[in-house]
Structures are given as C-alpha cells and as structure tokens.
Amino acid sequence: EDQVTQSPEALRLQEGESSSLNCSYTVSGLRGLFWYRQDPGKGPEFLFTLYSAGEEKEKERLKATLTKKESFLHITAPKPEDSATYLCAVLIYSGNTGKLIFGQGTTLQVKP
Amino acid sequence: EPEVTQTPSHQVTQMGQEVILRCVPISNHLYFYWYRQILGQKVEFLVSFYNNEISEKSEIFDDQFSVERPDGSNFTLKIRSTKLEDSAMYFCASSPDRVTGELFFGEGSRLTVL
Numbered sequence: 001e002d003q004v005t006q007s008p009e010a011l012r013l014q015e016g017e018s019s020s021l022n023c024s025y026t027v028s029g030l031r032g033l034f035w036y037r038q039d040p041g042k043g044p045e046f047l048f049t050l051y052s053a054g055e056e057k058e059k060e061r062l063k064a065t066l067t068k069k070e071s072f073l074h075i076t077a078p079k080p081e082d083s084a085t086y087l088c089a090v091l092i093y094s095g096n097t098g099k100l101i102f103g104q105g106t107t108l109q110v111k112p
Numbered sequence: 113e114p115e116v117t118q119t120p121s122h123q124v125t126q127m128g129q130e131v132i133l134r135c136v137p138i139s140n141h142l143y144f145y146w147y148r149q150i151l152g153q154k155v156e157f158l159v160s161f162y163n164n165e166i167s168e169k170s171e172i173f174d175d176q177f178s179v180e181r182p183d184g185s186n187f188t189l190k191i192r193s194t195k196l197e198d199s200a201m202y203f204c205a206s207s208p209d210r211v212t213g214e215l216f217f218g219e220g221s222r223l224t225v226l
Binding site for chain 1: 215
C-alpha cells in the first residue's frame with residue numbers, strides 16, 4: 001500500500017534555529033515527491049517537486065532533498081513567518097491524471 | 113496572479129441535506145480535483161476530472177458524491193445526503209498538465225454537518 005509518513009508531527013524552533021523535517025514513503029514506482037506549505041484555514045501551497053534520488057531544490061530558507069526512501073525539508077535560520085504546516089506528498093498515476101497521497105504534515109512554529 | 117476560488121467558505125447543514133460546493137479553477141487549466149481534510153487528519157484525494165468526465169475517484173467518493181462542470185468555468189462537488197462524517201474542509205485544485213503533483217489549491221470550503 002502506498003504510504004507517506006512525516007515526522008515530527010510538531011516542531012517548535014527559536015528564530016534562527018535550523019532544523020529538518022522528515023518524510024518517508026513507500027510507493028510502487030515514485031513519480032514525484034512534493035512539498036507543500038499549508039497555513040491555518042488555507043489550502044496547500046506548492047513548494048517543491050523532486051523526482052530522483054540525490055535531487056535537491058532550494059527556495060529562500062528552505063531546501064528539499066530526496067533519497068530512495070525519504071525526503072528532508074531543511075529549514076535554515078527560520079523566521080516566524082515560516083510557521084506553518086509542511087505537507088509531503090507522492091504522486092500516483094491513475095487513469096488520465098495523477099493523484100497525490102499526502103502525509104499528515106509537520107506543524108512548525110518559529111518563535112521570535 | 114491567477115487563483116482557484118471556492119464558495120462558500122463555510123457551510124453548516126443538517127444531516128441528510130444536499131450540499132453543493134463550488135469552485136472556479138484557473139482559466140487555462142484542464143484538470144480538476146477535489147480533496148478533503150477532516151480536522152486533524154491528512155489531506156485525502158476524492159476525485160479527478162478531465163474532459164467533462166471523472167478520471168479517477170477514491171473509495172470515499174461513493175454514490176452520495178457527484179461532480180460536474182456545468183458552464184465551462186465552474187466545477188462543483190455535490191453531496192446528495194450529507195452525513196456527520198462528511199464534516200471536513202473540501203479543497204478544489206486545478207492543474208494545466210495531465211499528470212502532475214504541482215496543483216493549485218483553493219482556500220477550501222468548510223462543511224459542518226449537524
């Protein structure tokens with residue numbers, strides 16, 4: 001069964017304190033791994049796509065990496081505005097379209 | 113910047129009532145989706161839609177659910193007879209490409225079934 005597990009469930013950081021979020025996945029034939037940001041009461045907002053092991057993507061203070069079994073979202077010197085829930089998802093081909101299988105998310109709180 | 117818009121933002125209904133959630137996808141997108149998120153749980157795929165027909169649906173998407181694109185711009189999700197367990201945030205999403213995980217999500221419609 002295709003599955004995505006994220007850890008930790010919640011993370012509290014001081015402003016400037018770097019850390020990493022983990023996403024492990026079990027999927028038959030990875031078509032892509034995606035990171036989204038979700039603010040309270042809002043829809044997920046796309047951040048990164050990773051397709052193959054060893055690939056890295058960066059955006060401001062965020063860097064996403066991918067291995068054969070997991071992905072990490074590294075947050076360098078976070079600011080309070082980085083506080084959000086970060087969702088990891090894998091893409092499954094189905095029919096004429098794809099569908100995303102999401103993890104449960106890591107809720108990040110960055111304190112000033 | 114183009115965005116996906118959803119209405120209503122919050123709907124409260126009695127169990128057994130019909131509900132229609134509306135979405136206006138990004139105008140040049142061809143693929144449309146509904147996902148839902150029960151409070152405190154994962155975002156779950158419900159259905160994908162392309163070329164005026166359902167492409168894929170999950171086990172959740174039973175006979176109580178239906179989708180349509182009535183006028184070429186709106187994309188609707190109908191729940192015929194709501195149950196308590198249908199209470200959730202429903203997200204519409206769209207994409208320009210056939211198979212992609214880079215979806216553009218709306219802000220969601222919160223459905224509360226009493």
